[in-house]
Amino acid sequence: MxxxxxxxxxxxxxxxxxxxxxxxxxxxxxxxxxxxxxxxxxxxxxxxxxxxxxxxxxxxxxxxxxxxxxxxxxxxxxxxxxxxxxxxxxxxxxxxxxxxxxxxxxxxxxxxxxxxxxxxxxxxxxxxCRGKLQTLDCRPAIAVVGPREPTQYGYRVAKTLAYQLALAGVTIVSGMARGTDAAAHAAALEAGKPTVAVLGCGLDICYPYENAALYNDIPKTGLLISEYPPGTPPLHSHFPVRNRIISGLCCAVLVPEAPKRSGSLITASCAAEQGRDVFAVPGNIDVPSSAGTNALIRDGARLVMNAGDILSELAYLYPDRVASVSGDAETLDASDDRYCVQPVPPQRADGAAVSVPLSEALLRKAADTSVPLAERLCALLAHAAQHADSLIEAVPESAAEVTAALTVLELEGKIHQLPGKTFALA
Missing domain, CATH: 3.40.50.450 (Rossmann fold)
Structure with a gap:
């Protein structure tokens, strides 16, 4: 309950x-x-x-x-x-x-x-706030959070569940990050329903920029929220802090997918501390991208196999505001990305992301040694998640120098490592 x-x-x-x-x-x-x-x-x-x-x-x-x-x-x-x-x-x-x-x-x-x-x-x-204030408290809200680089499975699950929950009368809340957050917001909008995005910067700043369509469309029917005044940049330290607002606005948090080290687990922890329920979607026990959600279920989170598992709880509390769904409920084609959310990287058999080819312009910038190596590596990862070998090939520095720079960036919290020696921006 x-x-x-x-x-x-x-x-x-x-x-x-x-x-x-x-x-x-x-x-x-x-x-x-x-x-x-x-x-x-x-x-x-x-x-x-x-x-x-x-x-x-x-x-x-x-x-x-x-x-x-x-x-x-x-x-x-x-x-x-x-x-x-x-x-x-x-x-x-x-x-x-x-x-x-x-x-x-x-x-x-x-x-x-x-x-x-x-x-x-x-x-x-x-x-x-920017948008429709009446979005707050007028309908039950569920936070949908997950990794910035979801697998195809996690991406599909996030969009489908968010779409069905939105159709049933639930407000979808997330952080407008790339990947899972963007998929959840897009699914709600594609269902014709409002969604709430909690930003880690001032509302006058669109971050990440690839979510510009979401940034512009969410306030038309839903709401952008931040505790930071105009002009505040998206500092890395802001995002763990804003997670308490994402969970605090909601009666429950849904984690479709999460590796062992994931910001979405911080949100789940906030939810538990705030007395909210945590729902998680199970995954294969030998796939790192599901290690976090499987651990949540082991530790007491509610296992979710379809939107009905969540809506049956909400329908009891909000009988006049939440509809139930059956097993053959309307679904969403997860490939319908009209909001151009972050594309899901191709997957190898071990679950690692396959590096997206880099453009000639990016490769020229990567070869410019007048720019610090760490800055060039972050620019490459801003394009898409990349395997360590692809990063080493893209810059003139040695493999040892690149590895050392990646380690420092990871310790600083600017990047994180995905399965199979693949790196992505944090």
Whole structure:
């Protein structure tokens, strides 16, 4: 069952603005201090929530004495020092930029703030939104997350399940990353239903760029969301943090496929901590790309063989908003990629991706030794996942130098290794 959707955890009362801010500065009373609070450096969302619970509003926090702030649970001396910065210039610029870009801001004090997200331990104080705000809380939501380089099996399963769930009345939530995320969003749109994308950067930045069609179409019927203000770049550290929002918006998380080391497992872990159910699709036990999902099932995740396994749970909780599906439910041709989501690399027998041929232009850039080797390797991987041998052949450096550079990039979290010595951007 999904107890979180039926009985959201009690939360401490928090102030509510009279309206959700949509455009311009005309109704922004109090919003300036929300943005000030949410953008203070090194003050986590969890600590911000503790401050709001104890002091009631950003304005009260802004006016509180250092002694009062220090008395709040979990607040350290460094946090008090950060809160001593009373400048509102950055917040004012963010509000102006948001209005200029047509972004909507909702705060943890607004009535329209998603109730399930409000109930987690570290809800974002401010959400920047573009699209249809009514997408939030109007239908049950399921997060669909998985690897950026799915196998053909994982890609097909993600699209088919997301399509059937969307047709049945479920809002699909994901992170608009390449691969599984993009497949899930595209499937929802192809079903003619809204979808919600949670970004790890400012909403004025389309990342990754190959998902530009999704970036443009999702807000027409659904919603783009971020806790980061306009202009924030897609830093690697942002993505694990935003995963709590993906799971926090939903009553459950579905993982169609995941290797042992996958960002989608972070989202699944967030879901479990938040009291959400985790659903996982099983795979062959000797295929690395399914090691993560098989481990989730072993550890208690609900095994999914079709959309009906999930919808039977949701239909009990939302009898008037979710339809059930039968075994012969309408399916989606996973090859119908009208949104040009990241193509699935061809697979070898061992499950490794076969390198996509590189263009002459890319090979010329790869041979330019005036550019750091790590930068050139990342440029090659931005095109598609590549086998180590293909990368070694593409650059003039020795195999040892390339291997060393790949190791450093992997340790820095910029790339990850797929089965069969194949590498992809993280």
């Amino acid at each position: 999904l107890p979180c959707a039926l009985r959201p955890r009690d939360i401490a009362p928090r102030p509510q603005l009279d309206v959700c801010i949509k455009d311009g500065r005309s109704s922004m009373s109090g919003l300036l201090h929300w943005v000030w609070l949410s953008t203070l450096p090194n003050l986590s969302a969890r600590k911000t929530a503790r401050l709001l619970d104890e002091l009631g509003s950003p304005l009260e926090i802004y006016n509180a004495s250092p002694e009062r702030l220090a008395g709040v649970s979990e607040i350290t001396g460094a946090d008090v020092a950060a809160l001593s910065d009373k400048s509102l210039r950055r917040a004012d610029k963010i509000l102006n930029d948001s209005a200029r870009l047509g972004q909507q801001l909702i705060t943890a004090g607004d009535a329209c703030y998603p109730e399930l997200l409000r109930a987690i331990d570290d809800p974002p104080a401010v959400l920047y």
